[in-house]
Amino acid sequence: MSLGFEVDFLAVIGLVNQVRKSFAGAPEQFKAISDDVRGFSIVLQDIEASCTELGPEQAQEYQSVLTSCKDLLEQLKKTLENYACVAEAGKTGKRAAIKRVWKRLKWEPDDIRDIRSQISFKIATLKSLNDRVTSHSIAKLIRHQEDTEREATLKWISDINYVAQQNDIFLRCQIGSRRWLFESEIYLEWCKRKGSLLFCPGNAGTGKTFTTAMVVESLRLANDAETLTTYMYCTYQNHTQTIEKLLCSLLRIALEEADHEADETISTCKQLRSSNKNISRQYCLTLLQDLFSRFTRVNLIVDALDELTNEVRRPLIYDLLKLHEHSSVSLFVTSRGIPEIQHLFKGCEMYASLEVRSSDEDIRNFLRDNIFQLPNFVARSRKLQDEVIESVTNASAGMYVLGLIKWTLVGSALLTHSFFRFLLAELYLKSLTNMISVGSLRTRLSNLTTGSNAYDALYEDSMLRIGFQGPELEHIAVQMLLVLTCARRPLSPQELSHALSIDETSDAFDEDMIPDMDDLVAACTGLAVLDDTSNVVHLVHKSAAEYFERTSSRWFPRANEKMAFICLRYLQIAEVKPEETIGEQAPFFRYAKANWCYHSTESEKEAANDTAMGDASRTNSAAESGTSPNKIAITQLAIQQMMKEVVDVDSSIVEACHAGHHAWVEQLLVVRNYDMNIHGISQKTFISEDGSLIDSAIPTKRLRDNVLLTIAAARGDHSMALLLLERGADPNIFNAQGQTPLLIAAGNGFDNLT
Incomplete structure (x- = not known):
């Protein structure tokens, strides 16, 4: 040696x-x-x-x-x-x-x-x-x-890894593009002025996320020891996202970017972790403000704010403005031009707005880098490549001109439509991948759709191309799109492929029946994407999700009924596996267990809507033509599953409320007719006749809360609180600590609940 x-x-x-x-x-x-x-x-x-x-x-x-x-x-x-x-x-x-x-x-x-x-x-x-x-x-x-230990603490704070996401997106950016932004006086002024706010509206497909990645990278390279650049990418894909989770994800990336300046904050989080305490919304804001105070300048970049639900987006904007005001944070925000969002930011000092757009040069560079996707006869001909690049660029530019005309007619920057150029260019390019001759290629190029319905037309075309692949591929592709549209959170490739291996005849797992994910993505003709960085499969864009939501009764009739059946049948098969290895042997198990109840409830709503609307709007689809699960079978499976899971209804619903499992709480309320106010304490116990507080009635030892509405208030869970109130929860109820929901919400700074 x-x-x-x-x-x-x-x-x-x-x-x-x-x-x-x-x-x-x-x-x-x-x-x-x-x-x-x-x-x-x-x-x-x-x-x-x-x-x-x-x-x-x-x-x-x-x-x-x-x-x-x-x-x-x-x-x-x-x-x-x-x-x-x-x-x-x-x-x-x-x-x-x-x-x-x-x-x-x-x-x-x-x-x-x-x-x-x-x-x-x-x-x-x-x-x-x-x-x-x-x-x-x-x-x-x-x-x-x-x-x-540091890495474990960061993962405990949030499991969202924005660093990997940023690196992945930036690697796909077109080098030298976005000069309209980086050379603009508005952006350069934002860079100079500490505590300024730059709002960048842009419609779907204009490249907001790529723009964000390039801004983040540019600012990180320019950072000095006194400057912190932190960022977050919002996404429509996670339906269980909460304001607490989003703020914690922002805290994690801020701590990662701050390096050693974050040591004290990380030490505080370690103590919280060891004591098994969660980070509340208010405390997370406090930690962020304390961390930001250690830097001369803080740049906070937020992408695609519009992709969040109203219940999450509004409190997030409120908290971002708090950070902007109290910590002099320089905010850079992208979003679709939604008036409500822009109105909330417009009242801030040092506000500026710059629309996200894509130039012809940007589109051409994108097409040149991706022209390899087209058939070999295109790869061999520079002339054909130039024809494709110019035709696709002009078609997407037609959308932009239309947007400008609409903007001129309306006369408001809030309604501007620099439509979809990057996404359209990508979809146009994918629509050419199956061409087999020069003639068919040129015919397709001459018929590229422009106008306000271009997106829908492209998605329609993609669905038609799925049908041309044959019945078996069509069925599995539509089933995959159904699952992606209905799933309440992003699914990993393993989860999705296992879910798609289950049908009405399945009574055991068969490895030979699990489809290959690359083949599944290919079968979806560009509508689904496998993200290697985050290890999830999702629809190509939010606009695709919105399209399928509008047309779900057409393409995916009784979608939640099918999802409920997949979940319930999967649970029935998976529960024979050893508990310690069930996550490996049955990847879809955890999703199915957490969400079968939600899909079952939603399927009832779908049935009611179908009865009210009739079947006139339906067309035959692969999802419709396939064998449909029997409603009675689903009901029987649901009852069997509930009997397995719910031995003690009272403790189950309390634990579900503490964990924020909305669908589980709702199902127990409906099926078991649970009294939400059963653990409430009378006001007379804590308040005397003269209106004074009876101190002796307040327990000296902290008790675990078992009143559903006060639990929801303590978590800042707005949607859970609304659900309970709609089901008859008493808003003035007292818990064993002598607290009311209003008192708890106000004490924790949950203004959206008060």
Whole structure:
């Protein structure tokens, strides 16, 4: 073993051992040297054990010292060998020869001291170097442990990884694009003015997210020690998102970007984690404000604010404005041009607005980088490539001109329509991938749809192309789009493929029936995307989700009924698996268990709507033509599942409320006719007749809350509170601590509940 040294480490140890053996039978005055050499051997063995990973500088230091050690040992060995050779030339026995060696070896006391001094110096040098390397290794181990704890704390704060998302999006950006932004006076002024707000509206497909990624990267590169740039990407894909989760995701990325300035805040979060306490909305804001106060300037970039639901978006905007006002945060926000959103920001000081748009140059660069997707006959012809690029660019530009006309007629920047250019260009390009001749390609290019219905027309075309693939591929593709449209949160590839392996005849898992995810995505003709960074599958864009929501009764009739059946049948099959391995062997299990009740409830609403509207609006689809699950079978499966899961209704509904499981709470309220006010305490218990508080009635020990409405108020769970109030919860109810929902909400700063 050389440990990366030019001088073989083991060879030096072997040389030490040879020299030690040469001192066998030495007179007393030479044994001191032998002992020193033995000490040499011990130090070298210690180094061999501890120095498994060395940096270049450390390896160089060892190399230098070992080389000098080797030279000294070889000199000592050579001296001993010279006298040994003289002795071996004689004819006497071995014992006499050894004696003659030591008699002939004349070392003066000063020479011995010099040899010993050199050996001692080498040993001391090696020990010092080894101590430094060992302490460095210990420090490295400590840092590794601290980094591991830090990473665990960050994941506890939020499981959303914006850093990976940012890196992935930026890698797909067109280098040199967005000059209309980076060279604009409005953006340059925003960069100069601390605490300013730049709102950038833009409709779907104009490249808002790519614009955001380029702004984030530009600001991060320009950061100094006094500047913090943090960011968040909003998404329509997670239907269970809450304001608390979003703020915690912002806290996590701020802590990651702040590096060592965040140590104190991370330490606070570690204590919360160890004490099993959650970070409330108000406390999260406090932590963010404290962290931001340590920097001279803070840039906060928020993308696609419009993709959040109103229940989440409004309190988030309120909190962003708090940070903007109290911490002088410079805000950069992208969103579709929704009047309500723009109105909330417009009242701020130092407000400016700049519309997100895409230039012809941006579109051409995008098409050039993706033209490889087209058939080989296009790849071989530069002329055809230029035709495709110009036709697609002009078609998407037609949408932009139409948007400008609408803007001119309306006369309001709030209603501007610089429509969809990047997304349209991508969809147009995908619609050309199946062309088989130059003629069919040019016909398709001449018929590219423009106008306000271009999106819907492209999605219609994609669905028609799915149908041309044959009945089996059509069925599985439509089923996949159904699941993606109905799912309450993003699904991983493993979850989705397992869900699609279940049908009415399934009574056990069959690995051979689980479809390949790449094949599934391909079958969806560009409507579904596999995101490797976040390991989720989702629809290509929010506009696609909105399209399928508008047309769900056409493409996915009784969608939630089918989802409920998939979940319930999956649970029935999966529950035979060992509990400790169920997550690996049955990836869809956790989603199915958490959401079967929701889909079952939604299917009842769908049935009611179908009865009211009739079947006139339906057309035959792959989802309709396939075998439909029997409603009675779903009901039976639902009852069986509920009987398994709910032994104690009271504790189950209280725990579900604490965990924020809305659908589970709603189903228990309906099916079991649960009295929400059963644990409420009378007002007379805490308030005397003269209106004063009865202190003795307040328990000294903190009790776990079991009143549903006060639980929802403590969590700041607006939608849960609305659900309970609609079902008859008493808004003036007291819990065992003598608190009312209003008192709890006001105390925690949950203004949206008060």
